[in-house]
Amino acid sequence: MPPDSARSILDSAALQRSLERMAREILERHPDPAAFSLIGVPSRGVELAARLGRIIGEAVGKEPFCGAIDISMHRDDIGVRGSVFAVRPSRLPASLADGSIVLVDDVLQSGRTCRAALDALSSFGRPSRIEYAVLVDRGMRELPVAANYVGKTVETTREERVFVRLHPIDEVEGVWLERHAARRG
Numbered sequence: 001m002p003p004d005s006a007r008s009i010l011d012s013a014a015l016q017r018s019l020e021r022m023a024r025e026i027l028e029r030h031p032d033p034a035a036f037s038l039i040g041v042p043s044r045g046v047e048l049a050a051r052l053g054r055i056i057g058e059a060v061g062k063e064p065f066c067g068a069i070d071i072s073m074h075r076d077d078i079g080v081r082g083s084v085f086a087v088r089p090s091r092l093p094a095s096l097a098d099g100s101i102v103l104v105d106d107v108l109q110s111g112r113t114c115r116a117a118l119d120a121l122s123s124f125g126r127p128s129r130i131e132y133a134v135l136v137d138r139g140m141r142e143l144p145v146a147a148n149y150v151g152k153t154v155e156t157t158r159e160e161r162v163f164v165r166l167h168p169i170d171e172v173e174g175v176w177l178e179r180h181a182a183r184r185g
Contacts, residue, residue, distance in 0.1 A: 005178055005179070006163060006176035006177060006178035007176060007177055007178075008174055008175070008176055009136070009152065009154055009162070009174075009175040009176060009177050010135075010136075010151075010152055010174055010175040011174050012173040012174055014174075015135070015151070015166075015173065015174060015175060018135065018151030018152055019048070019051055019052060019055060019135075019151065020055055021151070022052060022133055022149045022150075022151055023052050023055040023056050023059065024059075025149050026038075026052065026056065026102060026133065026149060027056060027059060027060065029131075029148075030064075030100060030102075031060075033056055033057070033060060033062045033063060033064040034062065034064070034099070035099045035100065036064050036099050036100040036101070036102055037064055037065040037066070037067060037092070037093050037099060037100070037101050037102070038050075038052050038053050038064050038065070038066045038067070038102050038104055038133075039066075039067050039068065039069050039092065039101050039102065039103055039104065039117075039121075040066070040067070040068050040069075040103075040104045040105070041068075041069060041071060041103065041104065041105040041106075041113060041117050042068055042070060042071075042088045043088075043169060044105075044106040044135075044164050044166050044169060045068075045103075045104045045105040045106055046068045046104075047166045047168075047169055048104050048105075048106060048133075048135055048166070049066045049067070049068070049102075049104040050066050052066075052104060052133070053066040065093045067090070067091035067092050067093065068088065068089070068090055068091045069090050069092065069103070069117050069120050069121055070087055070088045070089065070090045070120060071113065071116040071117050071119075071120045072086065072087045072088070073087065073120075074116040074117070074119040074120045075112070075113075075116050090120070090124070092121075092124055095125070096121070096124060096125035096126060096127040096128075097125060097126055097127065097128055098128070099127075099128065100127065100128060100129040100130070100131060101121065101127040101129070101130045101131070102130075102131045102132070102133050102148075102149070103117050103118075103121075103130060103131070103132050103133065104133045104134075105117070105132070105133075105134050105135075106134065106135050106136065106164040106166075107134065107135065107136045107137075107138060107162050107164060108132075108134040108136070108137045108138065108145070108147050108150075109138050109139070109140050109141075109156075109162075110140065110141060110142040110143060111141050111142055111143030111144070111145030112142060112143060114132055114143075114145045115143055115145065118130065131148040131149070132145070132146070132147045132148055132149070133147060133148065133149035133150075134147045134149070134150055134151065135151040135152065135164060135175065136150075136151060136152050136153075136154055136162055136164065136175055137150045137152070137153045137154070138153075138154050138155070138156040138160075138162050139153075139154075139155055139156060140156065140158070152175070154177065156177065157179075159179055159180050160177055160178065160179050160180065161177070161178050161180060162175065162176070162177055163175065163176040163177075163178065
């Protein structure tokens with residue numbers, strides 16, 4: 001649940017419209033769902049990939065492969081964080097070289113999650129092409145990463161946090177922005 005002080009960026013209906021637009025953009029580049037896979041970054045990226053897959057399936061009659069890539073051991077903040085993310089199973093197509101991969105995540109900020117996902121994918125093989133789809137791009141890159149498909153671009157500061165909440169993972173659905181007090185170093 002987002003904090004009471006957070007302001008709504010996307011309600012449930014706007015979130016759905018953003019996903020429908022992203023699915024159309026993916027289909028424009030990849031009209032054959034058998035030629036690409038939607039691979040989500042846990043946890044909400046997996047749910048977003050599944051939703052994009054269903055929207056694509058409804059549009060063209062066939063869903064692409066939808067899976068997940070675990071990035072837990074590929075993160076560069078393992079020693080910095082107070083806790084370690086739980087390892088989750090990766091679900092990938094039998095051969096990565098046979099088609100394009102569209103990595104799906106909820107929020108793009110520094111680019112480090114994308115880098116971890118690329119590292120994790122490379123341990124399973126070499127996809128012919130990798131693209132990146134995010135529900136929210138909030139800027140503030142630390143690495144040279146750009147998304148091919150973006151649901152919503154929101155300019156933020158370091159004092160702000162983006163909350164993405166999705167059914168059935170969360171009780172509510174939408175995207176919120178909350179301003180935090182500045183941290184002292």
